[in-house]
Amino acid sequence: MNKVPNISDSEWYIMKVIWNRSPITANQVIEELEGTIGWKPKTIKTLISRLVRKEVLGFTKEGREYYYYSLVTEQQCIFNENRTFLERVYGGVFKEMLAAFLEHQKLTNKEIDEIKEILDNKVR
Structure with missing residues (x-):
């Protein structure tokens, strides 16, 4: 992937879990975030789907389970956030x-x- 898409603040929560425990199911992401964020499971699944559409996450299917993994590194996303911030706030x-x-x-x-x-x- 050449260009790393922008990731929303909410999506960062999902990505941090996936970077730490990949490959991981949606239910495992939900369990990991349970008690730290007041999101409903449907919200987490929606965010995962959004990240798949952005091509930030990939997945494999094993039986009835989908296992998600990152297509971009945490460092790539941090660099992209730094660059975007620098351009937006300080004109680059x-x-x-x-x-x-x-x-x-x-x-x-x-x-x-x-x-x-x-x-x-x-x-x-």
């Missing part, structure tokens, strides 16, 4: 985003040193 200008985060974020000396090391490694 990374420096603007970084400056805004650094200006409003309390950082320890250790965190500042880690950021410096990341930047130093980037220019090498």
Whole structure:
């Protein structure tokens, strides 16, 4: 898959379960999310179907059960979310985003040193 589709906030809950326990049935996803989110089983199944239509999830059928698995990695989705956020909020200008985060974020000396090391490694 070349382009990773955007995943809604609700779909992220489903994907996190599937990335951790793939392949998994819809009922197992429902059990995993039970008690953490107040969704009805039908809502979860609808979200799974939506992810299949988006080609983010694939499935195999064994008897009467459908086993779902991810067609994209969590890292691909995170990268896509980061890129979309950067474009939407900061017009694609990374420096603007970084400056805004650094200006409003309390950082320890250790965190500042880690950021410096990341930047130093980037220019090498």
